[in-house]
Each structure stands twice: as C-alpha cells, then as structure tokens.
Amino acid sequence: MNIMTEQSLENAVGDKMNAKSNEVIKMRGDKVGVFYGDKQALFDVNLDVRLNQVTALIGPSGCGKSTFLRCLNRMNDTIDSARVTGKITLDEEDIYDKNIDVVELRARVGMVFQKPNPFPKSIYENVAYGPRIHGLAKRKADMDQIVEQSLKKAAIWNEVKDRLQEPGTGLSGGQQQRLCIARAIAVSPEVILMDEPCSALDPIATARVEELIDELRQNYTIVIVTHSMQQAARVSQRTAMFHLGYLVEEGATDKMFTNPDDKRTQDYITGRFG
Amino acid sequence: MSSMLVLAIVVAIGLVAFLIGRQRAAAQDNGTVKPHSRAHYHGWWAFLLAVLPALLLLAVWTIGSSFYLDRHIHAALPERTADSKVASEALDVSLVKSLAKGLHQLDANTLAALPATFAELQPLLAAKGVALATDTQDYMIPIAVEANAVQSRLGMIGAVLAFALSIAGAFYALRQIAPRARARNNVERLMLWGLLAASTIAILTTVGIVLSMLFQTIQFFESVSPMSFFFGTVWDPRFAAAGSGGSQGQFGLIPLLAGTLYIALIALLVAVPVGLMSAVYMAEYASPRVRSVVKPALELLAGIPTIVYGIFAVVTLGPFLRDLSAALTGGSPFIQGQSIFTAGLVMGVMLIPVVSSLSDDIITAVPRAMRDGSLGLGATRSETIKRVILPAALPGIVGAILLTASRAIGETMIVVLAAGVAANLTINPFEAMTTITVKIVNQLTGDLEFNSPQTLVAFALGLTLFALTLVMNIVALYIVRKYREQYE
Incomplete structure (x- = not known):
C-alpha cells in the first residue's frame, strides 16, 4: 500500500516536472476577436495552447469559449456571418493566412463535438471516413490497421471489434462519443479540439472519456471546452476562464482552482455565478 | 316551408340557446365553487344539442319523405297495361314529379281553377318558364296536385318535429348547467368526432372512386378477356x-x-x-x-x-x-x-x-x-x-x-x-x-x-x-x- 502511494506520488510529481519543462507553444491566439454580423462575440483574446497538454476553457454560457475553440480549426468559416480578427498560429504559422488550405488545417486540428455525431454509416466506415478522403491508406489492409489503431486509442476497440459493420448510430451515447474521438484520431491530427464532449453523456461514460483524454495527452495536444469545474480540474493542466467574450484569466489548472488572481474566476469556480 | 328557412330557424334556436347558456353559466359562478368549464363551453354545448339532433332528424326526414312520395305517386298511378302511353313506370313517376314541381310556380288563383287536360295546362306553365315533356298525360295532373299536398304536409310535420327537437335539446342542455358540469369535455368530444368525420371523407372518397371504377371494369372484362387486355400489343x-x-x-x-x-x-x-x-x-x-x-x-x-x-x-x-x-x-x-x-x-x-x-x-x-x-x-x-x-x-x-x-x-x-x-x-x-x-x-x-x-x-x-x-x-x-x- 505504502509503496503504491509513494510510487503514484512520484509519478504525479514527475508529471508536474514534465509539464514545467515541456513548455512548447503549439497554438497561439493573438488578439483574437470574432464578430457574428455586427455583434462582437470575442474580444482581444491572447491564449497559448501548449504541446501535449490539456487546456480547458471554462466560463458561463455565452462567454465565447466555444467560439474561440471553433477559431482554432476555422470551423467558424462555415457560418456565413462570422468574421475573425487577430492572429492564430499553429507551429508559428498563421492559420488565417491566404496560403493555408483550410482542409489541410482541419486534418491537423481535429474536432470532437458536443453531441456525438457519428455518420449514418457502419462503425468501420465512420473511422475510415477521414483517412479515405485524405488518401491515407493505399490498401485495404492499411485501412484496417488505421481503423483498429484509432478504435484502440479511443478505448472502444474491445466493445465494437465484433460488430464493425453495424451502424455507428446504434451505439450508446458514450460509445458514440468515443467513436467520434476515434474518427478524429484516424486522420492523425496534432491538436484535438473538444467542445463539451461529455455534456450529453452519463457519469460513467463521462469517466471513460475523461480517462481517455488523459491518455491521449501523450500523443496529442488537446483543447477542451467544459461546463464542469470538476472536469476541468480533473483532466486539464492549463485552464482559461472566459467571461462575456473576454479572457479573464489563464494559468496552470492547480493555481486557477486554488488561488485565482481574478475575483470573477473565484466566484465562478465556487459557484457564486454562472 | 322551405328547408332553408327551417335550417335558419334551427340555427337561430341554437344561437339563442348559446347566449342563454353562456349567460346562465356565468351567473352561476359566484366564487364559492370553482366552475369545471368556462361559461362559453356551456353555451356551445347548448348550441350543439339544439342544432345537431334537429339537423340529423331533418336529413333523415327529407330522405324518408322523398321515398314515401315516390311510393305514393306510384300507388296513385293507373295500372299499367300493354297500351300505356308512357314507356316505363319509372318514367311515369318522374313525369309526375316534374309536373308537381312545375305546379309550384303557378299562383294560387290558377291552382284553384286548374285545367283538367295537359294541353290546356301547358301554356300556363310555359308562361312561367316551365318546360315539360310532351308525353305528360292528363291523368297525371290530379296525382301531381295530390303529391304536392302530401309533400307540403310532410315538410310541415318535419319542420315542426325539428323545432320541437331543437327546443328540447336546448332545454336539456340548459338544465344541465351547473358549476361542476363537464360541458368542456362534451364539446371537445363532439369536436373530436367532427375532425374524425372530416378525415374519413378523403378515405371514403378514395374507396368510392375505386369501387365505381371496379364495377365498370368488371363489366368491361365481361366482353373483353383480361388476357387480351393486359397482354395485348395492339x-x-x-x-x-x-x-x-x-x-x-x-x-x-x-x-x-x-x-x-x-x-x-x-x-x-x-x-x-x-x-x-x-x-x-x-x-x-x-x-x-x-x-x-x-x-x-x-x-x-x-x-x-x-x-x-x-x-x-x-x-x-x-x-x-x-x-x-x-x-x-x-x-x-x-x-x-x-x-x-x-x-x-x-x-x-x-x-x-x-x-x-x-x-x-x-x-x-x-x-x-x-x-x-x-x-x-x-x-x-x-x-x-x-x-x-x-x-x-x-x-x-x-x-x-x-x-x-x-x-x-x-x-x-x-x-x-x-x-x-x-x-x-x-x-x-x-x-x-x-x-x-x-x-x-x-x-x-x-x-x-x-x-x-x-x-x-x-x-x-x-x-x-x-x-x-x-x-x-x-x-x-x-x-x-x-x-x-x-x-x-
């Protein structure tokens, strides 16, 4: 017992040390603003996303956290009235630059949505969808390999390996969400954006997805929007607090939840508003 | 009495019942008992009870009396013989009926001194714009007059019965009014039946169309074989x-x-x-x-x-x-x-x-x-x-x-x-x-x-x-x- 505790303590400390030393900036937002028509939804957000860390975006509804998330892979482009100002970089490269192909960008920065949205196709085809359109597999065997690896990484392989040809819509909510994560992983993105991935799931499914997020951190950089303070505290290393379209405060999750600088963060975390 | 007038009177009775019912229900609400239905539901229930049964009776009565009239004319017509001037019995009856209809156009004085032969009657009717078949026979004139009398008698009886039923329905509904009476449920159940009837019409029409085509089709296949119809190439x-x-x-x-x-x-x-x-x-x-x-x-x-x-x-x-x-x-x-x-x-x-x-x-x-x-x-x-x-x-x-x-x-x-x-x-x-x-x-x-x-x-x-x-x-x-x- 004692040894176990000591070991896990050591691991935790190791993690923290790693996190400290591993301060590579993967994505950087510089004075990001978003307009929907005439209405400004996001104001001058400066926020860094660090490599192989989970960055949680928190804040009350309508504070702009999802809007910011959708800027990171230009999903706001699909909304006709949306307009983005400022600069966002991925590996020092401006993603709103004219030379950037948005399709390529979205392959590098994948997205998992709030509500599980598997395509009305088989489980196999759901995962194979991305690799297929990007031509990642030359032969059927390669594709099988990618599908299996992705499903394994998304911790759903054991549950679906015997029914890969059944429709993805027939899975339970939590399984569907992990299928969507597998689908995102299949195109080997560098960054995975998650927009409240657990809001439509029950507590057990939520726990599985959170576990998964923690595992995925080894290979991917993750940005997650969440309404649950506990979830942010559990899965993230960095936390950013949004309010009314402004970034209120950003920092290491430990500090944010124990000793925030801003009173609004304190109030929100302790449930005094939001 | 024309059927339109009867209808109008029945509806008028219904409207009066509606107003009284609503008034009475509103007056009963003195705040001690919470009324089950709002006042206008009581009004509508009185209206429906006053109008619907009376309309139903009128419809049945009208159909029944037209059958009765047919049989009456039939019985009054002389026995058919080989040298009957009119081709068939059905034609006989329908000639009498159109004659009776034409007689409605004449004024009371002419009717009182009705000529006995069709030859004399025809110009009188023609003057009123009524054209009749030339094979109308003299013996039909008294039958037509009689038929008219029977018809108006029947119409009058029907109207009186309808009024009575209407008033009875209204009274019945009005007597039922009480704070806890469930007028709303009654009205809405009737509405439901009304909606159901409306949706049945489309289905029944389809069935009717299919059946009407079916009978003619069967008749067609009696003279042409289905094989040569479905597989014929010419x-x-x-x-x-x-x-x-x-x-x-x-x-x-x-x-x-x-x-x-x-x-x-x-x-x-x-x-x-x-x-x-x-x-x-x-x-x-x-x-x-x-x-x-x-x-x-x-x-x-x-x-x-x-x-x-x-x-x-x-x-x-x-x-x-x-x-x-x-x-x-x-x-x-x-x-x-x-x-x-x-x-x-x-x-x-x-x-x-x-x-x-x-x-x-x-x-x-x-x-x-x-x-x-x-x-x-x-x-x-x-x-x-x-x-x-x-x-x-x-x-x-x-x-x-x-x-x-x-x-x-x-x-x-x-x-x-x-x-x-x-x-x-x-x-x-x-x-x-x-x-x-x-x-x-x-x-x-x-x-x-x-x-x-x-x-x-x-x-x-x-x-x-x-x-x-x-x-x-x-x-x-x-x-x-x-x-x-x-x-x-």
Missing part, C-alpha cells in the same frame, strides 16, 4: 357507333403502358439530375440572398398549368426539334413534330421544381452535426455532400423521385399535345406514342354508347393507372418513413 378499339355492333376492336394495354413508362422515364431523366443538383446548390452553396430569389422562382415553375407546358411543347419546342433534326440530316427530320422525346423533355422541365423542392427539404433536414463532423475532419464541402449528406438523405430522395414518377405517370395534357394520341409500340424516342391517361380521355369523349367496351375500357385503364401510382406511392411512403427513423 390498341385498336374501333369506333363502334350505336347499333352497328359486331366489330370488336382490340384493347391491348401494352402499347399504352409502354408509352406511359417511356415518357415518364425520359421526364425523370431530365428532372432528377437537374432537380437534384439545383437542390444541392440551394441547400448547401447558395447564399441566403440568392436562395430567397431562386427558390421561389423555381417553385413558380410548379405553378404553371400543365396545359401551358403542352402548348409550349406543341407550338415551340416540337417544331423547333423537328426543324433542328431536319437541318442536321439535311433533309427529312428524324424527330417528329409530336414525339415521346418532346413530351418527356417538357414534362421533365415541369417536374424539376417538384424534385428540387422535395430534395431541398430532405437535404436541409440532414442535421448540421453531420456537416460539422465531416468538415471538422478536413473534408471539403463537395466531399461532405457526396459522402455524408447525400447518402444520409438518399432514402428520402428516392422517395421524392418515386412521388415525382407517379406524377409523371398521371400527367395527361402535355402528352396529348406533345406526344399525340397514336398508340404505337416503338422504342424510337423520336416517334409519336401515347399514354394511358390520354386514352382514357380519348375513350370518354365523343358520341359513344356508355355500355360498349369502347367506353368501358377507360375504367379498366383508370383502375390500372390507379393501381400503378398507388403501388409507387406506397413504396415511396415506406422509404420515406424508414428514412425518418434514422435520426430519432
């Missing part, structure tokens, strides 16, 4: 003029069925790709501004009467294609002025808005989450449409196409004008051919005996067409319903 009904008899004609369905399906096929080949692509553009690419202009404009096409399309085909497109083909071969045109191709083309244009509007709705119904999911994986817009949206919408689109097909099969006017009425059996799309609907019109217009196979075949054709479109609609509905379940 359509040549021969106009058997009344009395000539003998020449039977051939009633082969195949040329007409082939023409119907051929023209529908060409129409679908035009309408489906164009309609589908315009739907994709409208649902996925068009900016709201463009959409707000193009969509109504496209749907305007659906509002043009088909006869106008037919005129366009026969006056403009047909000659144009004929001349074009003549110019291409440098001599004789290979496209005839009236051809399957022309008809199919114009019908296809007519059906574009049907396909595009239905498909647009279906494509728009694919959840946004599907699009986001695909775009979020780095798919382009067209990849998303091809691989996610169209497959998801496919069952619905197939349903839309089948619905369109059954419209194409039922279309008549364009075919009459653009493809002609010649029942050929050909595979050359540039020749004239015709469809089932056109032949139905053809067989039912003109001076034909109504019980000859030449006419009755129209019903067999109609029933065949009905069965064809019914099956297509059922298949379409089945597919559409199956598709709906997918996102629920």
